[in-house]
Amino acid sequence: xxxxxxxxxxxxxxxEWDDSSSLIxxxxxxxxxxAKEDCIISGLAEAxxxxxxxxxxxxxxxxxxxxxxxxxxxxxxxxxARAILQSERLVLNFMARMSGxxxxxxxxxxxxxxxxxxxxxxxxxxxxxxFEKKAVFLGGGDTHRFNLSDAVLIKDNHIAILGLEECLxxxxxxxxxxxxxxxxxxxxGDMIKAAECGADIIMFDNMTPEEISRGVxxxxxxxxxDRLLLEASxxxxxxNLAEYAASGVDxxxxxxLTRNAxxxxxxxxxxxxxxxxxx
Numbered sequence: 001x002x003x004x005x006x007x008x009x010x011x012x013x014x015x016e017w018d019d020s021s022s023l024i025x026x027x028x029x030x031x032x033x034x035a036k037e038d039c040i041i042s043g044l045a046e047a048x049x050x051x052x053x054x055x056x057x058x059x060x061x062x063x064x065x066x067x068x069x070x071x072x073x074x075x076x077x078x079x080x081a082r083a084i085l086q087s088e089r090l091v092l093n094f095m096a097r098m099s100g101x102x103x104x105x106x107x108x109x110x111x112x113x114x115x116x117x118x119x120x121x122x123x124x125x126x127x128x129x130x131f132e133k134k135a136v137f138l139g140g141g142d143t144h145r146f147n148l149s150d151a152v153l154i155k156d157n158h159i160a161i162l163g164l165e166e167c168l169x170x171x172x173x174x175x176x177x178x179x180x181x182x183x184x185x186x187x188x189g190d191m192i193k194a195a196e197c198g199a200d201i202i203m204f205d206n207m208t209p210e211e212i213s214r215g216v217x218x219x220x221x222x223x224x225x226d227r228l229l230l231e232a233s234x235x236x237x238x239x240n241l242a243e244y245a246a247s248g249v250d251x252x253x254x255x256x257l258t259r260n261a262x263x264x265x266x267x268x269x270x271x272x273x274x275x276x277x278x279x
Contacts, residue, residue: 001046001130006053013090029081029270031088032073033095036265040102041068042138043095046131047075050091054083065102065138074266081270088268097128098135099264105139105257111238112245116252119144121233123255132258144253152181156205164190168197182231191215195224203253206234209243216248 035041044060051058056079062068074095077084108118119142124132133143145151152175154167162170164183171181182201183194188211194202204212212232219225231251232244244252 001049006049009090010050010053014086024082024085027081028079029084030076030078031084031268031270032077033075033091033266033268035068035070035072035074035099036267037070039068039099039264040106040139041066041074041095041099042102042135043091043098043131044075046094046098047091050087050094051077051079054087055079056083056087065140076271084268084270092266092268094131096263096266097261098131098138099266100261101132101135101258102139103264104261105136105141107238108241108252108254108257109140111241112252113242115245116249117142118257119231119251119253120257121253121255122147124258136257139257141257142251151179151201153203154181154183154199156184156186159190164193165197168194168199172198180229184233188215188218191219192222192224195219195222195228199228201229201231203231203233204249207232209240209247212244212247212249 033047041062042064044062044064048058048060056077058075058077060075062072062074068074077087105118105120112118118140120133120136121144122129129146133146137143145153152171154164154171158167168181168183175181180200181198182203183190183199184203184205185191185194186205186207191202191204204215207215209232212230216225216230219228219230229251230249231253232247232249233253236244236252236254237256241252241254
């Protein structure tokens with residue numbers, strides 16, 4: 001992460017004066033972060049950056065994106081006991097949040113059975129999107145758009161203002177040739193119109209697996225299926241994800257990956273104090 005970004009996170013957590021950590025003498029210590037439940041661990045790279053900022057030496061014991069069993073030590077850190085305590089909560093917050101997203105993403109990937117890509121959305125925490133999207137990637141998912149500049153997505157409100165055909169015409173005229181154009185549709189009529197007017201991706205929004213399956217079959221009969229990427233989004237949960245995966249789409253996007261991911265239970269424990277600073 002950028003130094004200024006890291007400094008902002010540190011300043012937010014430490015405040016103007018850290019009375020708690022200042023109680024600790026300047027001695028050397030060693031600590032470990034422990035996963036208290038099975039998870040896909042993420043945020044190790046960010047943890048190392050935070051520890052390094054506090055002049056601590058950290059050694060990851062797993063790789064980001066790797067499965068970790070409950071009770072496993074995931075990263076060890078050595079250096080000033082005071083600095084370890086100052087960095088503790090920020091490290092745990094990063095790792096718990098990112099690991100929760102990676103774990104939920106991996107669950108969804110497994111439920112999909114390898115038939116489709118599992119993708120995130122832009123339903124992310126302001127200022128923390130890059131880390132949440134990275135956690136999706138580490139869980140085996142697709143990051144989708146990072147921001148509005150990555151692709152043209154024509155949604156229902158665009159269509160309500162300009163109409164579908166005009167939106168597509170304007171997008172083709174103004175957007176770079178490097179950008180894909182995606183259209184969000186809610187019925188088969190708009191699906192056909194979007195396909196015939198040159199959309200690159202069609203998103204079935206809040207449609208049932210059965211409705212999507214019929215749409216895919218219709219596109220196939222019209223000879224339009226092979227040149228399109230098809231995405232399902234809206235109302236998709238762990239309970240119905242397998243049905244959507246079997247509907248014939250290429251991508252399933254879920255806001256739940258970032259919106260509903262539970263934080264993984266992690267803790268930091270001091271292992272040893274080795275020497276008091278001679279100063």
